[in-house]
Amino acid sequence: MNDSSKISLWEKIMQVDRRWIYLTIGIFVFLPLLFKIGLPIFITKEVQAVYDRVDALPPGTLVMIPCEYDPATMAELRPLAHALFRHCFSKNLKIIATALQIEGVTLVKDDLTLIAAEYGKKHGEDYVFLGYKPYPAIVILNMGENFRKPFPRDYYGNELDSLPMMQGVINYSSCALIININATSGADYWINYANGRYKAPLALGVTAVMATDYYTFLASGQIFGLIGGLKGAAEYEKMIGQSGRAARAMDVQSIAHSVIVILIIIGNIAYFVSRGKMRGDGR
Amino acid sequence: MTESANLITILWYTLAAFLTLAIFSFLYKDNPFYRLAEHLIVGISAGYWIAVLYHTSLKDLWLEPMARNFSSLFTPGGTVLQEIGLVITNVVPGILGLMMFMRFSSKLAWLSRWPIAFYLAITAGVALPLYLQSFTVRQMQASMINLSGSVRDIIGDIIIITGTISGLAYFYFSMEHKGMIGGVAKVGIWILMIGFGATFGYTVMSRISLLIGRFDFLIEWLRLLTSYATS
Amino acid sequence: MRREIPLLIVFMFGLFMIVQFFVPHRSFAYFYQEFNNWTIIIGIFTMVIGIGSLISVHAGKIKHKKSGWWYSLVTIVALFGMSGVGLIGGMENDLFLHLYRYGLSPVTATMFSLLAFFIASAAYRAFRARTVVATLLLASAVIVMLGRVPIGELMTSWLPGWLQLQNIADFLLEAPNVAAKRAIYIGVGLGVAAVSLKIILGIERTWLGGDGGR
Numbered sequence: 001m002n003d004s005s006k007i008s009l010w011e012k013i014m015q016v017d018r019r020w021i022y023l024t025i026g027i028f029v030f031l032p033l034l035f036k037i038g039l040p041i042f043i044t045k046e047v048q049a050v051y052d053r054v055d056a057l058p059p060g061t062l063v064m065i066p067c068e069y070d071p072a073t074m075a076e077l078r079p080l081a082h083a084l085f086r087h088c089f090s091k092n093l094k095i096i097a098t099a100l101q102i103e104g105v106t107l108v109k110d111d112l113t114l115i116a117a118e119y120g121k122k123h124g125e126d127y128v129f130l131g132y133k134p135y136p137a138i139v140i141l142n143m144g145e146n147f148r149k150p151f152p153r154d155y156y157g158n159e160l161d162s163l164p165m166m167q168g169v170i171n172y173s174s175c176a177l178i179i180n181i182n183a184t185s186g187a188d189y190w191i192n193y194a195n196g197r198y199k200a201p202l203a204l205g206v207t208a209v210m211a212t213d214y215y216t217f218l219a220s221g222q223i224f225g226l227i228g229g230l231k232g233a234a235e236y237e238k239m240i241g242q243s244g245r246a247a248r249a250m251d252v253q254s255i256a257h258s259v260i261v262i263l264i265i266i267g268n269i270a271y272f273v274s275r276g277k278m279r280g281d282g283r
Numbered sequence: 284m285t286e287s288a289n290l291i292t293i294l295w296y297t298l299a300a301f302l303t304l305a306i307f308s309f310l311y312k313d314n315p316f317y318r319l320a321e322h323l324i325v326g327i328s329a330g331y332w333i334a335v336l337y338h339t340s341l342k343d344l345w346l347e348p349m350a351r352n353f354s355s356l357f358t359p360g361g362t363v364l365q366e367i368g369l370v371i372t373n374v375v376p377g378i379l380g381l382m383m384f385m386r387f388s389s390k391l392a393w394l395s396r397w398p399i400a401f402y403l404a405i406t407a408g409v410a411l412p413l414y415l416q417s418f419t420v421r422q423m424q425a426s427m428i429n430l431s432g433s434v435r436d437i438i439g440d441i442i443i444i445t446g447t448i449s450g451l452a453y454f455y456f457s458m459e460h461k462g463m464i465g466g467v468a469k470v471g472i473w474i475l476m477i478g479f480g481a482t483f484g485y486t487v488m489s490r491i492s493l494l495i496g497r498f499d500f501l502i503e504w505l506r507l508l509t510s511y512a513t514s
Numbered sequence: 515m516r517r518e519i520p521l522l523i524v525f526m527f528g529l530f531m532i533v534q535f536f537v538p539h540r541s542f543a544y545f546y547q548e549f550n551n552w553t554i555i556i557g558i559f560t561m562v563i564g565i566g567s568l569i570s571v572h573a574g575k576i577k578h579k580k581s582g583w584w585y586s587l588v589t590i591v592a593l594f595g596m597s598g599v600g601l602i603g604g605m606e607n608d609l610f611l612h613l614y615r616y617g618l619s620p621v622t623a624t625m626f627s628l629l630a631f632f633i634a635s636a637a638y639r640a641f642r643a644r645t646v647v648a649t650l651l652l653a654s655a656v657i658v659m660l661g662r663v664p665i666g667e668l669m670t671s672w673l674p675g676w677l678q679l680q681n682i683a684d685f686l687l688e689a690p691n692v693a694a695k696r697a698i699y700i701g702v703g704l705g706v707a708a709v710s711l712k713i714i715l716g717i718e719r720t721w722l723g724g725d726g727g728r
Contacts, residue, residue, distance in 0.1 A: 021638055022310045022631040029491065030498050039664035042680060071622035075496020076489060103328065103622065105335055106605070106614045132339045134557040141409060142550045149547050150554060153343055196417040208489035212482040215687050216695040220425030222417065228485065230492040231662055249495045254665035256491045261656055263638040271642050299616040306624040310631055322585040324621040326592025329565050331618060334600020334610065340558050344551065376552035380559030393516040396722055398556045400520035401527060403721060405553045407710035408531020418703025422696050439689040446693025454701050471697070476647045478694025480654025481686055487633055487659055494630035497623060
């Protein structure tokens with residue numbers, strides 16, 4: 001094979017139809033799902049911090065878990081929500097949940113009731129689902145004064161004062177901590193308003209794409225823990241001793257990431273070889 | 284989701300799988316199945332929004348309190364001033380909300396500026412002190428480093444303080460990036476690129492996670508089909 | 515008066531919301547909560563307008579038989595069908611829940627999962643180490659991609675601790691990443707404060723409309 005055909009091969013590699021790349025990724029994500037590999041998961045400090053804080057709470061303590069995820073991000077955040085609900089219910093903690101993302105209301109309700117049923121927990125006594133109201137920023141501010149202002153009733157239409165769990169529960173100061181599961185920029189509102197104004201102890205569970213932005217708030221102490229994406233959910237599942245979807249997905253994630261790194265390397269080699277040849281040819 | 288493999292469940296799962304595959308077909312090329320699924324979901328989504336807004340918000344926060352407060356005007360007990368005050372607190376936001384619809388009238392569109400003005404005032408008013416406090420002051424406070432701890436911690440703290448200052452220098456466009464400012468801004472862009480690279484790495488993780496979720500669903504559907512077929 | 519009254523509204527209520535932050539009196543707290551609630555109620559009407567615009571766009575396509583009008587018919591039928599089921603039957607109605615779980619949910623999830631393919635393709639075709647800064651970005655991305663998944667730990671478990679991928683990724687996230695994002699957030703905080711002040715003082719008037727409210 002002479003030089004010009006070698007280079008045209010590299011140029012062909014650079015210009016390959018994107019659908020072949022889609023197929024490659026599809027295969028390397030789909031096939032590992034059919035087999036169990038069981039790669040070990042290591043725990044990070046920021047997820048450990050959330051686990052430790054929840055684990056240290058005595059039974060009967062109130063925890064707020066506002067959930068702002070929807071079908072678009074449920075693959076990442078649903079396993080985390082399940083793990084958190086399981087951890088809280090297994091320790092007999094009481095949960096107040098909201099769903100301030102409109103397309104996620106039914107999803108969050110389904111998740112909460114599913115896990116509550118596993119532990120025999122009752123709505124109104126062991127957990128309360130407040131539901132949805134628009135404009136999360138304003139709702140977060142108002143909940144800081146009194147939950148009843150934005151939520152006079154819960155999702156099922158019960159007045160809050162009629163629920164046994166809500167007796168004496170006024171606002172964030174009644175909650176030991178808040179763990180916000182968020183797929184939107186609404187996480188900023190929880191930091192600015194719930195923690196900034198009302199000094200509520202706050203941790204975030206966010207999608208991986210957002211996670212890097214919140215390390216700075218972890219470093220400044222504005223949040224006490226950060227759970228990023230499916231990896232964070234896998235770590236939390238490991239800590240509560242329940243291996244679920246997230247743990248299994250980490251095997252697939254490992255393979256997919258390796259494939260993408262290989263693709264990047266191939267693309268760069270092709271680029272530099274082609275560029276070297278073009279310079280050599282005086283093009 | 285654990286559901287017994289009865290026929291109705293299978294049919295619903297198959298509908299979901301069909302819609303999933305219709306969306307995936309876009310990867311090959313745009314086609315009528317993809318368009319159908321896309322337009323169907325725009326409609327279902329909007330219909331879902333209407334139902335949720337009515338049941339969770341409009342009824343709770345406006346219709347029921349208004350009905351309750353108006354009826355208390357005509358029932359004995361309570362002070363008149365208090366009851367009128369409660370009615371006003373229901374009527375005013377309703378009027379402001381309805382004024383938003385004036386934007387569709389060419390003559391009265393200017394009225395829609397009042398609720399917009401109110402909304403902007405509230406959000407700008409709460410944002411100003413709190414964003415300054417949380418995003419600026421607290422972050423600057425956290426940058427005042429304490430050079431103690433392990434070697435890793437000390438190096439990390441030095442990188443944080445120099446990186447923050449040089450990053451801010453990079454975004455300062457009121458002076459030309461020459462000389463010392465230029466040098467500091469250059470360090471800033473290096474630090475920013477490392478940060479953005481970390482974000483890209485996590486973004487890849489995030490997107491792959493979403494794909495894993497969908498493939499998981501398709502595998503579950505196939506398992507349901509085979510278990511129903513073999514039962 | 516068409517622009518003076520809105521500007522007066524923005525000034526009065528904006529100033530009140532800033533002042534109430536510093537005044538712990540009960541009456542301030544009462545009006546603060548009431549005004550917040552009014553904003554939520556106005557927000558409900560705004561969202562209704564958004565849905566009305568959607569209906570108007572698709573109805574127009576159907577009326578004028580524009581290209582692909584039958585897709586708009588699907589949208590309108592789905593919209594009225596879903597809202598009818600939800601409004602009449604309630605949110606716990608079986609059909610409503612099934613349409614959500616087996617219609618809305620999988621399609622929305624699949625739409626976003628397409629991004630996995632696009633990001634892989636973009637990484638292959640565009641992610642080049644052409645310059646120093648591009649190389650830094652690329653190196654950082656690869657370290658985090660591998661260091662944050664189990665395979666990264668396995669690959670470098672034989673190396674000393676500080677050279678292991680997951681520890682390097684940790685350090686990257688806790689030091690340079692924090693520095694970068696902190697610089698950005700400090701700027702964002704100053705920017706939000708500046709824009710909020712401009713709106714409240716009436717300096718920023720683009721929200722009044724194209725003609726500045728005349």
